[in-house]
Amino acid sequence: MSHEHRRTPFSVVTAVAAPLNQANIDTDQIIPGRFLSLPREDMKPHLFRDVRYYDNGAPRPDFVLNRPEYKGAEIIVAARNFACGSSREMAVTVLKDNGFKAFIAPSFGDIFFNNCYQNGVLPVVLPEARVSEILRFLLELPGAQITIDLPNQTVRGPDGKIDGFAIDSFRKDCLINGLDEIEMTLAHEKEIAAYEARVAV
């Protein structure tokens, strides 16, 4: 297998976590439609564009990511159904390009969840009550850190409490080893060709 397309392996992240205490934050908010035709390198400043800045471009002081305590945050903790809506993969890449490596929520938009794995970032599902607890801690202690340990499948919260989380072994292997799915699949060329011959597609 070629190593050319391997990603940076994911292991343990200890970082400041930013609390987005809202349900149903959608991918249109993360990166509005009008920026989707921009090349990836020009998209970075438009993360959460319309909820993060005033019309004149000045940052809204009340938006979490504009607060100095969250400078350098690499984890987002959000309420249920985080990043629902559109399939735009730019919602993941613009977050990644702004330094985010992992997201914790009670549930995620299905396509965003898949897109995370395609880009070497980790979506973690924890029970809603625990996420609410973590959100409260983060709001009370701005700048508090969280540790996500993928090999051991644990999250150490800002309160020091440790929770386990589930992840499919397929996804875990790909993240830890930085594997590229296309390379993996091309190794199954024989089976794909056999399928095509068998069902005559």
Place this chain on the structure above:
Amino acid sequence: MAEISKPRTMFEKIWARHVVVERPDGYSLLYIDRHLIHDGSYFAFQRLKSRGLKLRRPDLSFATPDHYMPTNTRNKADIKDPNAHRMVTSVAVNGRETGITVFDVGDRRNGIVHVVGPEQGLTVPGITLVCGDSHTSTHGALGCLAFGIGQSEVIHVMATQTLWQKKPKAMRITIDGRLGAGVTGKDVILAIIGKIGAAGGTGYVIEYAGSAIRELSIEGRLTLCNMSIEAGGRAGMVAPDDKTYEYLAGRPYAPAGAAWDAALARWRELPTDPGAQFDREVSLDGRDIAPMVTYGTSPEDVVPVTGAVPDPAAAPDAVKREALARSLAYMGLQPGTPISEIAVDRVFIGSCTNSRIEDLRAAASIAKGRKAVVPSWIVPGSGLVKEQAEREGLDRIFKEAGFEWRESGCSMCLGMNGEIGRPEERIASTSNRNFVGRQGKGVRTHLVSPVMAAAAAVTGRFTDVRKLMA
């Protein structure tokens, strides 16, 4: 003795037929029968090329520009934004280079990808169909497994014609009881999302069943399945029946002759077997569903037109309470306001949810002989829908009523190409997402059916369309 096989759901039957490789950890490599491509896939073609990969099955891939093409023109040279211009024009170029079929701008078959697929007979029962767009769930209305994917997965399908998937759970939503006059597929799906929530279907493929679903036309079912993603579902589907076969017969890419007969025999085996188990069952009574209107910034924020804006104080939990208060502030609404007293500033009838010929006929039946009192757009779903509507004189009805009759495309559904509302403008929209800023910065979107949108256009507020029906 004959072996009695376990009863299976339609989803399980389609899934099982497409497994190429099965891993012990529950992941399967699924074969993809159709890949639909739009102009947003520009970067995917680029990455495919830069990796030196070949598009494996151009014969199973079909493209139509829709997102970045303005709907006031059919001339690509009119696209002012150079990035958008490149995305639209690149579709034909990439089509030529890779050998895929393109329904380009100017071709009457061009239009919104989820309108074009069924219209061309590319979407048929029993297949797996993907597209780099979340509303790919639409196609399940014809009894196939169809879901949206991200750009990396688009490249994966281009290179391998397969996808790694973990088998989702199965949910059945049964709706019995006849729908009342003025109640459409749009109202049914909004009522469902209101009941199960915007994350209610997360992790599931949803099959819609019951007499009210069987009574829906194919176009009504397309609208229903379209918004499965707004309920969080991976896909939505409806069992194929005689309506499905009648809809597909004679379409350009549908099987014909002996192949049609063989396909029909296969398709008739698809519906869920009696006694098959679903992981979750939900039911609604069709007689209880009224024309629906969203009031907030998630599709789950929905009430009947006869209802009122809810009070955040009555919300079941803190997250919901805060979300609702924030939504109402964005929407500029006071708790307790009757929906029928909310004035609208603009109307948009279009999108992959509601831009098909039946949608336009229904809207025209309300517009006929009346006058739009706010700016109102009609954006047909494809060139063929537009032609059909013009043959039937619907364009004249709309124009006489003061509506703007436009070209096909995604348009104001997601605020592309400058086709957006103004800050704080209130729009009655037949699209699928009432998200913050979706139709333009600060724009207040209310999701409704085409007849409800037309009723709002001619009365200037949300009006129970049943009062306007003869």
